[in-house]
Amino acid sequence: xxxxxxxxxxxxxxxxxxxxxxxxxxxxxxxxxxxxxxxxxxxxxxxxxxxxxxxxxxxxxxxxxxxxxxxxxxxxxxxxxxxxxxxxxxxxxxxxxxxxxxxxxxxxxxxxxxxxxxxxxxxxxxxxxxxxxxxxxxxxxxxxxxxxxxxxxxxxxxxxxxxxxxxxxxxxxxxxxxxxxxxxxxxxxxxxxxxxxxxxxxxxxxxxxxxxxxxxxxxxxxxxxxxxxxxxxxxxxxxx
Numbered sequence: 001x002x003x004x005x006x007x008x009x010x011x012x013x014x015x016x017x018x019x020x021x022x023x024x025x026x027x028x029x030x031x032x033x034x035x036x037x038x039x040x041x042x043x044x045x046x047x048x049x050x051x052x053x054x055x056x057x058x059x060x061x062x063x064x065x066x067x068x069x070x071x072x073x074x075x076x077x078x079x080x081x082x083x084x085x086x087x088x089x090x091x092x093x094x095x096x097x098x099x100x101x102x103x104x105x106x107x108x109x110x111x112x113x114x115x116x117x118x119x120x121x122x123x124x125x126x127x128x129x130x131x132x133x134x135x136x137x138x139x140x141x142x143x144x145x146x147x148x149x150x151x152x153x154x155x156x157x158x159x160x161x162x163x164x165x166x167x168x169x170x171x172x173x174x175x176x177x178x179x180x181x182x183x184x185x186x187x188x189x190x191x192x193x194x195x196x197x198x199x200x201x202x203x204x205x206x207x208x209x210x211x212x213x214x215x216x217x218x219x220x221x222x223x224x225x226x227x228x229x230x231x232x233x234x235x236x237x238x239x240x
Contacts, residue, residue, distance in 0.1 A: 001180040001189050002026070002138045006203055007033055009193035012162045013046040018193035019140050019175040020053045023230050026138060029060070043104065046156065047173065050142040050226040051108040051117075057230045058115040065118040067128070069217055069225040073105055079121045083113040105223050124213055124227070126185065132229055133180045138191075141216055142224030145174035148207070148215040149199040164198070173222030182206045 006022035009015045010033075017037040024031055041052050054064045068074060078086050090106050097103070113119065122128055132139055146153055153169030154162040162172065177191040187206040195203045219225040 002133065002136055004138055004177050004179045004191040006177060006191040006193055008195040008203060010037070013042065013048075015193045016040065016048040016050070016053050016142075016175040019177050019191075020056065022177050022191055022193070023057075023138055023140055024060075027062075027230075027232055031060070041108075043101070045101075049105055049108055050140065050175065050224060050228050051105065051112050053140065053175075054117055054228050054230075055108060055112050055115060057228075058112065058117055061233060062230050063118075063233055064112075064231075065120060065229045066112070067120045067122060067124070067227040067229075069121065069124065070105075070220050070223060072102060072220065072223060073109060074121070076121065079119070083116075083119070086119065087113050101223055124216060126181075126209055128227075129178065129188070129209075130181070130185075133178075137229055137231055139178040140175060140228040140230065141178060142173055142175050142219050142222075142226045142228075143212075143215040144171055144218040144221060144224070145194075145197075145215075146171045147218045148174065148176075148212070149197055151198045171218070171221045173219055173224045175224075178212075178227075181209075185209070188212050 004022050004026055007018055009018040014037050017040045018033060021033045021036045040048055040056050042048050054066055057064050078089055087110050090110050094103060094106055152164040152166040154164055154172045155169045157163055179189040179191055181188055186209060188209050189206055192203055217225055
């Protein structure tokens, strides 16, 4: 198991920077959690996007690769294109799709690609995860908290707090760090910045691999559905 040490997120909207800080900490990066929270851009509705976490890592000199399953942003036919060609597609798409969150996410992906980030779309399975875990590379993922925890959907109150409500609520996204497989490889060890989560009630737990993979894929409902591999600059390439 990869020895990730994760803080408990300070509030309901900082799971992304807290997860990113845990990865930095694993690589002995001295940046503080407070600085990561301050520097990672947030969305108007709160929270952030995994691609914005990746841009922060690129700006700090890391190599990053995103495996995305977000069909709101990307057409499957684009993944054989170069970064420059995908940027042109994204810019063209902006002319026709005006949803604020889609526009913000698209602009962030354009920045990510211009900074040299790598983009992939591969079947999400245990073989893909295993390739990274064997190399000691943790994976930061944006997923559906609603499905992961099997909790009620949520809505935000006027103070910015998330309230569980199975009727008025909406699916919620979340960020966690994947640390490796359990002993039988049927489960995956998760470092979760939300210590008071309604299902596991801890920062560290094991979850069935199939359940976790479904949670990642269902993250598309909140513009997540990604895996982010971050590594310090090294001659050896990232796992394909």
